[in-house]
Amino acid sequence: DWTMAAYREQAIEAIRKQVGDGRVLCALSGGVDSSVAAVLIHEAIGDRLTCIFVDHGLMRKGEGEQVVSMYREHFNIPLVHVQAQDLFLSQLEGVSDPEVKRKTIGRLFIEVFEAEAKKLADAGKPADFLAQGTLYPDVIESVSFTGGPSVTIKSHHNVGGLPERMNMKLVEPLRELFKDEVRALGRELGLPDQFIERHPFPGPGLAIRCPGVITREKLDILREADAIYLDEIRKAGLYNTIWQAFAVLLPVQTVGVMGDSRTYEFVCALRAVTSVDGMTADFYHYDMEFLGRAATRIINEVRGINRVVYDVTSKPPGTIEWE
Ligand code: XMP
Numbered sequence: 001d002w003t004m005a006a007y008r009e010q011a012i013e014a015i016r017k018q019v020g021d022g023r024v025l026c027a028l029s030g031g032v033d034s035s036v037a038a039v040l041i042h043e044a045i046g047d048r049l050t051c052i053f054v055d056h057g058l059m060r061k062g063e064g065e066q067v068v069s070m071y072r073e074h075f076n077i078p079l080v081h082v083q084a085q086d087l088f089l090s091q092l093e094g095v096s097d098p099e100v101k102r103k104t105i106g107r108l109f110i111e112v113f114e115a116e117a118k119k120l121a122d123a124g125k126p127a128d129f130l131a132q133g134t135l136y137p138d139v140i141e142s143v144s145f146t147g148g149p150s151v152t153i154k155s156h157h158n159v160g161g162l163p164e165r166m167n168m169k170l171v172e173p174l175r176e177l178f179k180d181e182v183r184a185l186g187r188e189l190g191l192p193d194q195f196i197e198r199h200p201f202p203g204p205g206l207a208i209r210c211p212g213v214i215t216r217e218k219l220d221i222l223r224e225a226d227a228i229y230l231d232e233i234r235k236a237g238l239y240n241t242i243w244q245a246f247a248v249l250l251p252v253q254t255v256g257v258m259g260d261s262r263t264y265e266f267v268c269a270l271r272a273v274t275s276v277d278g279m280t281a282d283f284y285h286y287d288m289e290f291l292g293r294a295a296t297r298i299i300n301e302v303r304g305i306n307r308v309v310y311d312v313t314s315k316p317p318g319t320i321e322w323e
Helices: 002-019 032-048 063-075 085-091 098-122 136-140 159-166 179-188 205-209 216-235 288-301
Strands: 024-028 049-055 079-083 129-131 169-171 244-258 261-274 305-310
Touching (some): 002 032, 002 179, 024 098, 049 098, 063 079, 079 098, 098 159, 098 205, 216 244, 216 261, 216 288, 288 305
Parallel strands (some): 024 049, 049 079, 129 169, 261 305
16 A cells, blocks of 8 residues: 555654664564564665564464564574573463463563573674564553553563663664554565464463463463464454454363263463454354354364363453453
């Protein structure tokens, strides 16, 4: 579309002007905003952009690999892939409080990112700028997502703490755009549709979809169930109608029967909501056939789950995520 083509040129010029011959670091999350920002900045300054992808082991099935191959192969953007799974999972051991999970993940993220930035500086490539996929709604309302005016319901983890700590200047090429415009710009830049239409995914990842303590085993079970659920949603042609859909692995085991033996396994909850901005949301009204199909597949294909329930809570009073 012509407006986005023009915007693209204008934004590239602005980035060149701001950055001069400096270097930029970008923390990739796998989400649409940071990706569009990265691709745009790469067009502007080429390999003076380095992307850092911190893999915390809390991504969905296959997601880490997809991010890495898209940047390296599709866009040819220099990418540091930090395998920090062991660090994150060991520090989260025994943690069940949702806020402690978020804070631990946020703190580790900054530590890992800083260490990588230092490595680059030591290698003679110090960065002067930090890229962020800040959107216009974030600019006008910096109390993001959930918070009412005075209460913090969830402390959102994102890269917000980074610039002050690292004393870096910000490059925010999406500051004037709304989400749908970012998507249009992403298309203009050649990001694959499947990527652009992706549901939002929280910074703390599967940690907040696994109430109670997190174990590798639980994360593996959750990843399998979630992948099947999303596969059924895509097959039913519902992916783009739904704002966000995911599986939650409950820390509850129930009795079931498989063949002629008794089972005692976890309960999986399915969530799907429609929303405009994530501030309020309605639970999605599936037909029961769909839910039955998804539940049967999950129970048959995922070892460790013997019961599936559907969450019919809207926001408010519920939040979208369970933690
Ligand atoms: P809630 O659960 O608060 O979520 O209704 C609203 C939207 O925000 C996402 N979310 C997060 N995103 N860090 C993020 O980057 C977080 O800690 C976080 N918690 C929730 C959630 O997925 C939904 O899109």
